[in-house]
Amino acid sequence: MGFRPVDVSNKFETIRTAKAEGKIYLSPESVEMIKNNQVPKGDVLSASQMAGMLGVKRTADILPFCHNIMIDHVVVNTQLQEDGVYVTAEVKCIGRTGVEMEALTAVSAALLNVYDMLKAFDKNMVIGDIKLLEKRGGKSDYEEDLSGLRCAVITLSDTCSKGEAEDRSGKTAIDIIQNEFGGEVVHYKILPDDKDLIVKELKDLSDRVDIIFTTGGTGFSKRDVTPEATKEVIRKEMIGFSEAMRIVGIRFTPKSLLSRGVCGIIGDATLIVNLPGSTGGVKDNIRLVAPLLKHAIRMAKGEKKH
Known part of the structure; x- marks a missing residue:
C-alpha cells in the first residue's frame, strides 16, 4: 500500500488558526530551579518558547503527510505552575490546509525542551495532556x-x-x-x-x-x-x-x-x-x-x- 498526502490543490485559501496545549509534570525541586533561574542551561521558559516556534517551522520535516506551508503568526506561551510547566501554542496562516499539526508540534517541542534542560536533575518527568483546543478555517467551517x-x-x-x-x-x-x-x-x-x-x-x-x-x-x-x-x-x-x-x-x-x-x-x-x-x-x-x-x-x- 502506497502513502501520499492529501491533495489540497483545489481548496480555497482561507485564514487557518489552531490552538493546542500540553504540560510537563516536574518535581518540586525542578519547579524551584526554574523559578530561581538555577538551571545551568539557562532560562527554561524562554528557551522552550523558542523551541516551540522552531517546532512549528519544522513540522513538515518531521511528519511525512504535513504540507509545507507559510506560517503567518505563531505565539507560544510557557507558564510555570506548582507541579510543572504548562504550554499553549496558537498558529495562524492563510492557506489551503489547516495548522493543527503545527500547533501540536509547537507544544510538543516546547515540552521536550523543558525535559532536555532538566533531564540531569529530574528522572521522573512526565509529558502529557497534549491536545488540540480549537481550529478554525477551511472546509470544516463551511x-x-x-x-x-x-x-x-x-x-x-x-x-x-x-x-x-x-x-x-x-x-x-x-x-x-x-x-x-x-x-x-x-x-x-x-x-x-x-x-x-x-x-x-x-x-x-x-x-x-x-x-x-x-x-x-x-x-x-x-x-x-x-x-x-x-x-x-x-x-x-x-x-x-x-x-x-x-x-x-x-x-x-x-x-x-x-x-x-x-x-x-x-x-x-x-x-x-x-x-x-x-x-x-x-x-x-x-x-x-x-x-x-x-x-x-x-x-x-x-x-x-x-
Whole structure:
C-alpha cells in the first residue's frame, strides 16, 4: 500500500488558526530551579518558547503527510505552575490546509525542551495532556455534502447527442455528485447545442430538482450557447461561483479562462451550474462549488443556517 498526502490543490485559501496545549509534570525541586533561574542551561521558559516556534517551522520535516506551508503568526506561551510547566501554542496562516499539526508540534517541542534542560536533575518527568483546543478555517467551517438533494445532469454536445462520441463529462459529473458528495442524480440527458432545446429543458426542470449541472457548450464557437440559454432562464446570477471556477481553474490549466460558464437560480430555488465539457474541468469545478451549494439553496429560499 502506497502513502501520499492529501491533495489540497483545489481548496480555497482561507485564514487557518489552531490552538493546542500540553504540560510537563516536574518535581518540586525542578519547579524551584526554574523559578530561581538555577538551571545551568539557562532560562527554561524562554528557551522552550523558542523551541516551540522552531517546532512549528519544522513540522513538515518531521511528519511525512504535513504540507509545507507559510506560517503567518505563531505565539507560544510557557507558564510555570506548582507541579510543572504548562504550554499553549496558537498558529495562524492563510492557506489551503489547516495548522493543527503545527500547533501540536509547537507544544510538543516546547515540552521536550523543558525535559532536555532538566533531564540531569529530574528522572521522573512526565509529558502529557497534549491536545488540540480549537481550529478554525477551511472546509470544516463551511463545507456540506449534497445528501438529500435531487440533481440533474445535462450534457450539451452535438456529437454526443448524435451518438458519434461518448459522453464522458456527464458520466464523470454523475459519479462525483453521487459517490463523493452523496447527491442523488434523478435526471440525465444529452442534448445538442441548440439554445431553444436547452432553454426548454432548463425550464422543465425548474423546481423539480435542486441543482442542474450542465456540461459543455461554454466555449467560443457559434454552437456554444449554454451560457446564453442559462442567462435567459435564471432570475439571479451567482457570479461568485463562476468567477471562482475560472480563477481557481487556472491553477490546473490556463484554458479555464476560456470557459464562459454561468451559474444562477431558476424558479424558486433551483441552482444551475454550467461546467466545461472536459472531464478534468468537471472534476475540479464540482469539487470546488459543491460544498457551498446547500447554503446557496437556503439563501435562495430566504432561509438562514443556525
